[in-house]
Each structure stands twice: as C-alpha cells, then as structure tokens.
Amino acid sequence: MAEGAPMAEGAPMVERPISIVVEVNGLRRREHVMPRLLLSDFLRHRLGLTGTHVGCEHGVCGACTVRVDGIPARACLMFAVQTDGCAIETVEGLAGTGELTPLQRALHEAHGLQCGFCTPGILIAAGDLLERRPGADRAEIEALLSGHVCRCTGYRPIVDAIERVARDAAGHTARGDHADDADDADANGDPGGPGDPGDPGEAA
C-alpha cells in the first residue's frame, strides 16, 4: 500500500494527506499532498514552478505537458500522489544553466511563439519526440502538434523550428524523406494548419 493510504479492511473511505517524495528538475522534495491535488497544481502552487501552464485542465490543450520518469504526461491528468518516487521534468529544467536548448533557440529564431502560453508543453513534448526519434520528419512533428493548441502562430513556424532541430540531429541525412511519408495521414485529411506558407511572423 502507499504510505499513509488507508488499509482495506474496514477503513473509512476518507481523503487524507499522503507523504510523497519526488525529484523535480533534479531537486528532491518531500511533501504532503491530498490525493485529489493535480500534478499541475502541485507544481504551480506548491512548488512555485509556474512555467507549467494550465489551459483546459482536461488534457486537450497540451500546455501543462511535463515528463514523469522520462515519459511525457499531461500534468492535469495525473494526481501528484501518483508521482511518489518519480523524477519530474518541467520547462524550468530545460535551460538550467542559463543557456537555451537547441529547441528553445530554434523556436526563438523561427518565431515559433508569440504569447508563449503553449510553449512549455511544446518544448517538453517535442523534446521528448526528438529524444526518441532524433530524425523525426514533418508528418510526425505535425501529428505531435495535434495535441498542442496554439492560437498565435498558425503552427507552421513551430513545425519549422522542430524540424530544424531534427535535421541538425540527423546530420542532414534525412534528405528526400518528404516524399514517402504521405500515407500516414490518409484517412485523416490534412492535420496541419493553414496551407499558405506566407510570413508566419504576422499572425495575430
């Protein structure tokens, strides 16, 4: 049983605080949490890590995406108590040295953000994708972004930025991989944003 959780026999079904130990961006924390405390609220309100943004709070917008034990997770779809013993990575951990990561730099250079609300979740999720699939192609990147709502950029500059990092990682070996990946999206129509590649920096 989880420490502090009531035992089975005859235990009253009441909420009670549970002690958890987590490692957040490399720092170990011991906290008492109520079971219903969402991981997103734990990070923001208990630990003050407000870089994890909360948009829809039901798993759709992607802004609160973090990693738990190296696996991406919507922080609003986990209870903090579930992360007992786990390592959590948030956007604050990315540029801990003060130096931007390649993905952060690419988003900056490609105008891949405007208001910045969606950016933390995209940095975590895209960073995870690039770790698992360093040479990820445009179709994969677009599929990834279907889980992240951005109302500023029209997505194209975000795709460009992630693709740039993917190509750098792949050492430009991915030439000509655009033609053969069209069958993924057949039943799905066009998952992407606007068709016009005009200047994305002008998006409202």
Add this chain to the structure above:
Amino acid sequence: MKPAPFAYLRPETEDEALDLLREHGDEARILAGGQSLVPLMSMRRVSPAAVVDITRLPGLAEVRDGQVAGAEVGGAEAGGAEVGGAEVGGTEVAGTEVGALVTQYGLEQRAGIDDALRECLPYTGHYATRHRGTVGGSIAYGEPRGELPVVLLALAGRARVRSRDAEREIAADELYVGPYATTLRADELLVSTRWPAAGLGRGSAFTELALRQGDFTLACAACAVTVRDGAIVAARVAVGAVADRPLLVGPAAEALVADGPRAAAAATRATIPGYGDHHASARYRRHLAGELVADAAARAIARAGGAPMTEGGADG
C-alpha cells in the same frame, strides 16, 4: 475543474488489488493511465469515494505473442444479421496478449501486431496521452467513440478478467452493453486483452476520421476478413462513434461477404443509428461510417490476398 475528495488506495500486489475491489468495488474506480478517468473526475462527472491505483502492480505491462483463444473471423457466417449477434468459438489462433497496463504508445512501437490494431493506435489520443493511456483502460472504459473496442470487436478478441475468486474471459461481442457500460463486475480487474492476428488468408484494417489526429473520432471502422480462393468467406465489421456503444454490424459483414465493400457501406448506413452533436449530425456520421467501412473492408481484403470486388478498388 477540481476533483471531489477521494481516498487513494495503491495496492502493490494483484491479490491486494482484488481484495480492495471486493471490498470497495461499488464505490471505487480503478486508475490506470487516467487519461479518461482524471478529466471525468475533474469535471465531476464521476466522484468515486475511492480510487484504486493499479499502476504499480507487477506483471501487467507485458506483451506476449502466442496462441490466444479466439474465433475464426465469422460474423456473417454465424448469421450475424442482428447487430452484435455473432458467435465466437473457442478455437486457438495466433495472436497477441496485451497486459492491461501496456500503453497505447508502447503497443504502437511493437512489431508484429495485427494490422487493424496497429492502425488504430495513433488515433487513440495525442502523443502525451498515448504515453500514459493504457490498452486495458480503453477496453474496460467502453468509450462509444473509442478505437480499441472497435478493433477488439472486429478481430473477435477477448478480455481476461480476474476477481478474488475466479478468472474468466469475456468475448468482445459480450463486453459492451451500453454507453460506458461493460459486463465487467465491480469486483473484477481486467488483466489483459487478447488480439487474434491476421494469418494466411486473413486480413484486417482500421480507418478513422477525426477533426485532428488524436481528437475524439467523428466515426471509425474496423474490418476483418477471411479469403479463400480469392473470395471472401467470412467477415466481421465494427464501427465506433455512431451509437451508444462500440458496435458490431452483422448486416454489413453479410453484405461484405455477398457483394463486397460498397454493399457493406450501404448495409452499415442502413443499420446503425448514428448520433448527432455539435461536431457532426447523425446523418453525416451514418454516411461517413459507411464510407469508412468500405475503405477498411477493401484494404482488409487486399491484405488477405483477395481480389477487389468493386469499382472502388482494394487500395486504401
């Protein structure tokens, strides 16, 4: 948007989990990936007194290839003129047994699984939710718009469930009885699902339309066929997001065997209720489901080695 208070129970062994379910099953919900349960709790559409977190139970995150109990694909043969009425025999066929805690993303990365199963996984959610969402959770939840239940129906798969006293298998055909309602009892834990794989002369396919990949589907369809000497001898057709539950469409399977994919599309339209919401009308969903059935059927036939039967061609 905050869940109501609940008691958090985290068993470390399966026996402990089954004890808790026997004790509290009626007032508890099982937490696996949580990608459906947690938002439902946040919106207070469900407020269980207790949550049983099964994610630390050992042995439930394995995928095994081997023999699984299943049926020859035979929805139409079995006289499935009525929706969901196909009979499932107890023959052993090659397939994959998927532990309840295997994630949708994890299964997606695995080679050698059935074609329809492989094709449906990218639609089950977005990148991050597929890393958490489990196959067992999708099957046990019974979302009427879910992809995995539709494929389990089309493949005549099965769910293995355990309670403190017994273990049993539930055929997909017997699993779904209403919106989010299954024949699992409150004291039962789904431990794995069994997915027959395509073999010689057998093929399957899945297809879906959603506004964005990973969003709730507007409609989806899965087909499995058996082909002998170039002709379809058995078929199963299932559709999602067009009724109050994932639906096996017997008349569509019959029409597919008799007259091919276009006939299956027409039979689907004529059979399913469809339902309307702010994304699409019932009429649109009926039409769409028919077209998706035709597409999945044509590709399943091609994979089974059969000749295309209509002008629509067999190439998805």
